Amino acid sequence: MSQGKTTIVIFVTLLVGFASGFVLRPVIAPTPQVAAVTSPSPVAAAPSEARGTQYFVANIDEARQVVAGCRDGSVRGGECANAEEAIIKVEAQERRKRFLGN
Structure with missing residues (x-):
């Protein structure tokens, strides 16, 4: 009987953990905001980073x-x-x- 209760407690704990992870994901790791470009520049910008x-x-x-x-x-x-x-x-x-x- 005790093993059945332990299994249920573990299952409920995992379920609550996964649910809270899905709910809190936008708070923990928000999606980046992307600005819309209305007109692309005809001139390619020079690379600002060094080539690897x-x-x-x-x-x-x-x-x-x-x-x-x-x-x-x-x-x-x-x-x-x-x-x-x-x-x-x-x-x-x-x-x-x-x-x-x-």
Whole structure:
């Protein structure tokens, strides 16, 4: 008899927890408000964020150009570190392939 009561109490507790989670979700994590754009700009905006390491791994020649620009001082910001990290990763992959004979 005691095990049946325990099962019922656990079931009711889980049910109340799930219900309160669905009810309180909008309060805990509100949905972001999106402003409607009436007319899109014909000119594409310049990217404000630095390109990531994955981009530079895929475009290694461009990464080498960015690193050269960083050494000259013509390029600044987060792209320098990302491009240099991508070059290091690609060179490490090439060394690993040569070492393993793949």
